[in-house]
Amino acid sequence: MTTRLTATSLLSRSLLRRVTSGTRYPLSLEPSARIPQSPSRTASSTSSGDPTGQEPPLPAMDSPIKVVSHIGGGRGAGGGGAIDAGRSARKPLSLWPGMYHSPVTNALWEARSSIFERMMDAGNAGGDQNQRPQTELLTKTPAQSRTSIVYKFASDDILREQYRDPWNEVRIGKLLEDLDALAGTIAVKHCSDEDSTTRPLLVVTASVDKMVLKKPIRVDADLNIAGAVTYVGRSSIDIQIEVTQVDQDGDAQSDPTALTANFTFVARDSITGKSAPVNRLSPETEKEKQLFGEREARDKLRKRKREEQKGGLENGGIHKLHAEAERLNMLLAEGRVFSDFPALADRDSILLRDTRLENSLICQPQQRNLHGRIFGGFLMHRAFELAFSTAYAFVGQRPCFLEVDHVDFLKPVDVGDFLRFKSCVLYTQLDNPQQPLVNVEVVAHVTRPELRKTEVSNTFHFTFTVSNDALKNGLKIRNVVPSTEEEARLILERMDADGLFD
Numbered sequence: 001m002t003t004r005l006t007a008t009s010l011l012s013r014s015l016l017r018r019v020t021s022g023t024r025y026p027l028s029l030e031p032s033a034r035i036p037q038s039p040s041r042t043a044s045s046t047s048s049g050d051p052t053g054q055e056p057p058l059p060a061m062d063s064p065i066k067v068v069s070h071i072g073g074g075r076g077a078g079g080g081g082a083i084d085a086g087r088s089a090r091k092p093l094s095l096w097p098g099m100y101h102s103p104v105t106n107a108l109w110e111a112r113s114s115i116f117e118r119m120m121d122a123g124n125a126g127g128d129q130n131q132r133p134q135t136e137l138l139t140k141t142p143a144q145s146r147t148s149i150v151y152k153f154a155s156d157d158i159l160r161e162q163y164r165d166p167w168n169e170v171r172i173g174k175l176l177e178d179l180d181a182l183a184g185t186i187a188v189k190h191c192s193d194e195d196s197t198t199r200p201l202l203v204v205t206a207s208v209d210k211m212v213l214k215k216p217i218r219v220d221a222d223l224n225i226a227g228a229v230t231y232v233g234r235s236s237i238d239i240q241i242e243v244t245q246v247d248q249d250g251d252a253q254s255d256p257t258a259l260t261a262n263f264t265f266v267a268r269d270s271i272t273g274k275s276a277p278v279n280r281l282s283p284e285t286e287k288e289k290q291l292f293g294e295r296e297a298r299d300k301l302r303k304r305k306r307e308e309q310k311g312g313l314e315n316g317g318i319h320k321l322h323a324e325a326e327r328l329n330m331l332l333a334e335g336r337v338f339s340d341f342p343a344l345a346d347r348d349s350i351l352l353r354d355t356r357l358e359n360s361l362i363c364q365p366q367q368r369n370l371h372g373r374i375f376g377g378f379l380m381h382r383a384f385e386l387a388f389s390t391a392y393a394f395v396g397q398r399p400c401f402l403e404v405d406h407v408d409f410l411k412p413v414d415v416g417d418f419l420r421f422k423s424c425v426l427y428t429q430l431d432n433p434q435q436p437l438v439n440v441e442v443v444a445h446v447t448r449p450e451l452r453k454t455e456v457s458n459t460f461h462f463t464f465t466v467s468n469d470a471l472k473n474g475l476k477i478r479n480v481v482p483s484t485e486e487e488a489r490l491i492l493e494r495m496d497a498d499g500l501f502d
Contacts, residue, residue, distance in 0.1 A: 108181040145190040148226035170217040173384040180377030183263035205376040211261035211404035231295030235275040335483040349479040355425035374413040383442040383460040390423040391464040399464035
């Protein structure tokens with residue numbers, strides 16, 4: 001079953017009309033309201049179900065979600081006009097994401113929301129409250145969750161413009177939104193038990209690990225993103241995504257992989273909020289088995305490190321504390337010179353506090369996900385753009401993005417939250433003069449002025465470098481030094497996590 005959503009945009013007017021072919025979704029809490037919708041796009045996917053109350057078979061796997069965008073006169077694939085929300089089939093508003101998202105993200109939300117809508121339509125009027133939790137786990141293959149997206153940049157002018165950055169490459173921050181949405185869609189597909197009488201699980205992003213950009217992503221050539229589940233724990237789901245783009249010269253021998261990313265999602269019961277077991281995974285191909293083994297070994301290593309930390313003081317812990325103190329003192333030594341003898345400080349160094357930037361926002365309903373929380377991809381998008389700006393101001397030249405080292409999603413962010421993003425250059429790696437590295441940390445704080453309280457909701461770590469041309473012209477990157485023990489500890493923790501002291 002294929003559901004096609006088409007939305008057209010008149011760029012000269014602020015009124016945007018939503019057009020679908022045979023499928024209608026809620027646009028407002030008020031039965032008779034009409035709401036302007038998002039920029040134009042056409043998205044099709046065989047993973048989109050039939051939300052009319054019938055229960056179609058599950059979608060074919062590894063079917064690409066094609067995303068295009070065109071200027072039209074308000075006529076979609078079915079030739080219909082603007083939808084009257086008062087006459088449309090009503091669905092719970094929480095199942096429809098805010099229309100802030102990109103055309104790609106909207107297509108993915110449609111693919112994902114159809115699973116929830118089909119389950120709720122087949123259930124009773126009580127919805128999740130009267131549906132039973134899943135009791136029998138299934139065994140699924142990676143192929144059953146594999147999903148891909150096709151960006152027709154070469155032929156779609158509007159879509160291309162939506163993703164173009166000032167340097168005629170793809171906007172990485174916008175791409176991060178799509179990657180998170182795709183990973184979430186894959187996680188939902190894996191957790192689905194093919195039984196409309198059980199309530200669907202909630203899946204949330206727990207972390208992002210080692211998202212590596214292998215080559216610049218052009219905005220004038222078609223792009224493909226594909227991903228699948230690689231490993232599952234009791235309630236966790238690991239997903240690997242690859243972004244591919246054929247080189248400009250069309251060399252068939254060159255590696256088309258432009259970016260790889262690893263996401264970890266966790267499953268929660270939609271009623272109790274507690275962790276819930278997920279379907280098992282049975283890899284089939286040699287590559288799938290290799291990825292499963294690698295993630296399994298990594299999971300065991302992570303658990304072993306946690307156990308070692310718990311018993312650290314009993315087994316040589318005192319020696320470790322002394323070694324840690326020495327490392328802190330070494331890092332703080334130069335910072336003390338800046339504080340005590342600023343005229344004598346090293347001009348090739350800079351205090352960490354002098355690299356800081358900050359911005360803030362109020363989280364809006366248009367930025368929510370299917371569960372009513374703020375979309376994780378939106379948070380990554382905003383964090384990346386602040387990190388890029390921080391590196392830009394620090395280096396003095398346009399930085400080149402290399403990778404997302406790690407992202408922790410510690411606490412959910414709700415609509416209406418006052419969110420503050422604080423960034424700094426945490427440390428630099430200057431050992432390789434051909435590719436100096438700038439490591440930027442962004443911390444998102446949920447601030448509650450009424451309670452005079454601030455909580456950390458997310459931490460992001462990005463790595464940038466600079467172009468070879470800038471280095472040839474004599475550009476030098478300064479060393480970053482801490483001025484407080486807290487800053488020194490943050491640097492050491494991140495260096496340890498990056499394996500710089502292994």
